[in-house]
Amino acid sequence: MKNNTNTTRSEDKHQRIIKAALKVFAKKGFYNSKVSEIAKEAEVADGTIYLYFKNKDDILISVFETEMKTMINNMKKELGTSQDPIEKVRIFAFQHLNMITENQEWAEVAQVELRQSTKFMREYVKDHYADYLNLFAYIVREGQEKGVFKEDINTGIAKRAFFGALDEMGRYWVLSRSKRYSVEESAKQISDIFIKGVMNQ
Amino acid sequence: MKNNTNTTRSEDKHQRIIKAALKVFAKKGFYNSKVSEIAKEAEVADGTIYLYFKNKDDILISVFETEMKTMINNMKKELGTSQDPIEKVRIFAFQHLNMITENQEWAEVAQVELRQSTKFMREYVKDHYADYLNLFAYIVREGQEKGVFKEDINTGIAKRAFFGALDEMGRYWVLSRSKRYSVEESAKQISDIFIKGVMNQ
Amino acid sequence: MKNNTNTTRSEDKHQRIIKAALKVFAKKGFYNSKVSEIAKEAEVADGTIYLYFKNKDDILISVFETEMKTMINNMKKELGTSQDPIEKVRIFAFQHLNMITENQEWAEVAQVELRQSTKFMREYVKDHYADYLNLFAYIVREGQEKGVFKEDINTGIAKRAFFGALDEMGRYWVLSRSKRYSVEESAKQISDIFIKGVMNQ
Amino acid sequence: MKNNTNTTRSEDKHQRIIKAALKVFAKKGFYNSKVSEIAKEAEVADGTIYLYFKNKDDILISVFETEMKTMINNMKKELGTSQDPIEKVRIFAFQHLNMITENQEWAEVAQVELRQSTKFMREYVKDHYADYLNLFAYIVREGQEKGVFKEDINTGIAKRAFFGALDEMGRYWVLSRSKRYSVEESAKQISDIFIKGVMNQ
DNA sequence: CATGAATGAGTCTTCATTCAT
DNA sequence: TATGAATGAAGACTCATTCAT
Known part of the structure; x- marks a missing residue:
């Protein structure tokens, strides 16, 4: 039972x-x-x-949706452990890079396969990515509301910039199979630059 | 003659x-x-x-090498117009985003096709991308040597972060076919954050 | 009970x-x-x-045998209502055409599917069709014995000719989904021609 | 040259x-x-x-059109050798049956495959068959105009009846692989019945 | 150098049939 | 008997590559 x-x-x-x-x-x-x-x-x-x-494409879509949901849920959980926007930026960076190194297979597929998808695939990809990116946009907006981040930061640009910065590190690890630059160091450097870059003062 | x-x-x-x-x-x-x-x-x-x-793969490689050379040469020329590391960061950002919007076809291929390349393709891609990324690494190092950029910035991480930030904007334009966020604004925001983020003080 | x-x-x-x-x-x-x-x-x-x-073929065979038996029994019953060979020819014509229009599904299958049957199917089809055709051969022979039909009519040919004539009308209805030419008129014309064609004098 | x-x-x-x-x-x-x-x-x-x-269906269509054209042309040529409607009926019968026995392969396909055709195939089949059948309808009408055939014969029914009569003989030969009933005898019997059946008087 | 007709290996997908429950 | 999930053999069709002209 x-x-x-x-x-x-x-x-x-x-x-x-x-x-x-x-x-x-x-x-x-x-x-x-x-x-x-x-x-x-x-x-x-x-x-x-x-x-x-339904067919081979459908398998890829399902893989994508399954993994993407996990990714988003995990990220939400981690972000929930803090109230501080600055801390959240660091968490996002670490969590994202960590996920990439811990789920190499998914990272490989996400980095590579999903971006060459046919037209109809793009729709699936776009929407789920948007959800993920918006987790970061919320952090920035929150920081702005609390007065710690500069008002003139455009969240639409900032979320993509920060995500892109992290993701390019992931791409490097995936494509080159290199182990240079630890997750910790990379996360720290990127979030440090970003935080200093967007902070008031 | x-x-x-x-x-x-x-x-x-x-x-x-x-x-x-x-x-x-x-x-x-x-x-x-x-x-x-x-x-x-x-x-x-x-x-x-x-x-x-030689075969279909070889065509893709040739397309890649041709365009990549042009990209690198153009970037070098633009960067040559200034001596100031800070200014060069701005130039890099603008030039990269501008290239993406002006050469949509290449952007599409670079964003999408090259990343799903087979093993042997990766070699070609990696080396040329390295050359391009190093153009930015030089700028950072130069800034550090001149004392304007913080010493503890890891150029290997920084170059990827900055390039990734820009490239994600390009991916957004390519994949979503959106025209939101102008090249000028995007370049300014991203370089501003980066510059402020890495500057001494 | x-x-x-x-x-x-x-x-x-x-x-x-x-x-x-x-x-x-x-x-x-x-x-x-x-x-x-x-x-x-x-x-x-x-x-x-x-x-x-046993398998898919077996289903078709069963469909065929079931319907064919019904067809033969019905025809026998109708033919039993008359003693006159001439009248029986008319009955056969009307009954056959009527069956086709009243049992469109069976007509469709009989016209179309059974004729493209594989080797072993042919055996089943042949024998049952023979039984059906022979109902008509009896009529002709009876007519010859009674002296109303010409002696030199070959029943083997005549039965096929008459059945074929009727069946082609059915095929026309089935394939073209047309409703031109009523069952009554068609039956009359075909049996009239046949009867006049085979009568002594 | x-x-x-x-x-x-x-x-x-x-x-x-x-x-x-x-x-x-x-x-x-x-x-x-x-x-x-x-x-x-x-x-x-x-x-x-x-x-x-284009595909497998297209092959069948092409086979059909090729053979059907030959069939129609040959029939036209043969019918052109006579001016007498009665004689033409005999020619049609002989020529059709002869064709069937001389081109067994085509007969097999025509009898069997074309009738189980999918919806779109029906169109092709229907039109070409109509042309062929109309060759016979002309004969009947000509006979009526010349006053040798009865006026009340419906050519739409007659052409199908006559063709069906012949074709059923062909089907018999094809399906049973029997050689009973010669082409000459079959053609003679069927055309005799038909001619007597439709003649004035 | 240039052509484009011909090749045939390669793969997704269907569906009749089986069998554990 | 009845089920329906699972099987895997089979085949239409594509397209990168070759080669005779």
């Missing part, structure tokens, strides 16, 4: 396929991944994929 | 194909572009492509 | 599937019909189909 | 594929024929098929 783990077969497979797809996409890239590879990785038959997903 | 136009026929076609490829890649994406489409756009026969390029 | 309705559950389902299959085949054609569609139409599970039929 | 035979490569292949398709369709049926089988039979690569035909 402890049916907490009573996920149906279906949910199991759905998750298994998404997980397998993430792995395969990260390794080979979307266009070079075969559906049959994903099936093999998920230990299901090729046809089974199509019981859970 | 008149040697300006003394490019051989071959060079003509080579360029024509690269130009056509840039256009097609920008519109459809690398994997959804057909070699025959590029050939048509370049007004050559399909087979002719293979007299100038 | 009340044994009329004493069909077992099984027989119910068997019939339900055949009926559903007829409907689906008529609408989509055999090769474009999915077993799952038939199951849905019959309101049974996909797997249930295979408790009653 | 005797370039009569100077058909281009293309025309050669186009014809070769059609011929091969006719053979394969006749043997296996449309749905059981693989494009690769047709390619093999035509001695071209699979992909080559798609240089000449």
Whole structure:
């Protein structure tokens, strides 16, 4: 009766396929991944994929939405631990970079695959990214309201700039497979520059 | 004399194909572009492509190298107009964003296609990007040497952060096709934050 | 008592599937019909189909045999109402054309699907069609014996010719979905021509 | 310079594929024929098929149109040899049955495949068949105008009846692979019945 | 150098059939 | 008997690349 783990077969497979797809996409890239590879990785038959997903694109979309939700929820939770805008900036930076290094597969896919998506994919990507970026926009606005951040900072630009700064570090780690610059140091430098850059005085 | 136009026929076609490829890649994406489409756009026969390029990947590499060289040269020229590190930061920001909006096709390809490149492509991309990023690293180091920028700024992180901040704006314009936030304003905001963020005092 | 309705559950389902299959085949054609569609139409599970039929071909065969038996029985009953060969020719014509227009679904399948049957299907089709055609051959022979039809009429040819003449009208109705030429008029014209054509003098 | 035979490569292949398709369709049926089988039979690569035909359906349509045109032209030529409606009826019967036995492959396809065609195929089939059937309708009308055939014969019904009568014989030969009833005898019986059936007096 | 017809390997997707429950 | 999730074989079609002219 402890049916907490009573996920149906279906949910199991759905998750298994998404997980397998993430792995395969990260390794080979979307266009070079075969559906049959994903099936093999998920230990299901090729046809089974199509019981859970409309087509190959749909798998990518699902991977994206699943991971993006986790990302947003985790970030919200972390940001909830502080009331200080300055502290929140540091948390955002660390959390984002940390996520990238801890979930290399997703980072790889997010950095690489989602950006070359076809037109209709863009819609999915855009909206979820917007949600994520706005978590940071709120911090900036909050800082402005509290009078710690300069009024003339445009949040629309600032959120993209800060996110871009972090993300480029992630891209560096992902693409070069380098381990130079620790998460801690990178997060500190970037948030320090930003905070000093936007603070009143 | 008149040697300006003394490019051989071959060079003509080579360029024509690269130009056509840039256009097609920008519109459809690398994997959804057909070699025959590029050939048509370049007004050559399909087979002719293979007299100038080893394969489809090779076309993308050539497009990349051609555009990247132009990008680097233009940036160098612009940066040469000033001696002041602070001014140079502003120039870099404006020049990069301006390039993105003025060469939409290339921006589209750079933002999107190059990042989903296969393993061997990464090498090409990495090296050229490094050259470009280092143009900015020099500025930071120069600023530190002149004592205007803080010593504890890590140039390896700073160059990526600044470039990433700019590039994310470009990605926004490319992906969302939005025209919000002018080049001037975006460049000013981002360089202002950065400059204030890294300056001594 | 009340044994009329004493069909077992099984027989119910068997019939339900055949009926559903007829409907689906008529609408989509055999090769474009999915077993799952038939199951849905019959309101049974996909797997249930295979408790009653060996495979998809077997369903078509069953549909065919079921309908063909009905067709033959009905025709026999109608022909039994007369002793006159000439009258029987008219009855056959009217009854056949009437059946086609009243059982459009079956007509569609009979006209179209059964003729593209695979080798082994042909056997089933051939034998049952032979039974049906022979109902007409009897009429002709009877007419010859009674001296009203010419002796030199080859019944093997005549039965096919007459049936073909009628059937082509049916095909026209089915394929063109036209309503031109009423059943009555068509039956009259075709039987008139045939009767005059085969009568002594 | 005797370039009569100077058909281009293309025309050669186009014809070769059609011929091969006719053979394969006749043997296996449309749905059981693989494009690769047709390619093999035509001695071209699979992909080559798609240089000449949009898809598998398109091959069937082309086969149909090619053969149907030949059929109509041949029939016209034969009918042109006589001025007598009665004689023309006999010619039509003989020519049609003869065609069926001489071009078994086409007969097989025409009898079987074309009738199970999908909706859009029906259009093609209907129009060409109409042309063919009308060749016979003209004969009947001509007979009526000359006063040899009864005025009250409906040509719309008569043409279908006569064609259907002949075609059913063809179907018999095709489906049963029987050789009973010669072309001559069948043609004679069927046209005799019809002529006697529709003649004035 | 240039052409473009021909190639054929490669992959997504469908769907009849099975089988554990 | 009944279910329907799972299977996996099969095939139409695409498109990068070649090569005879």
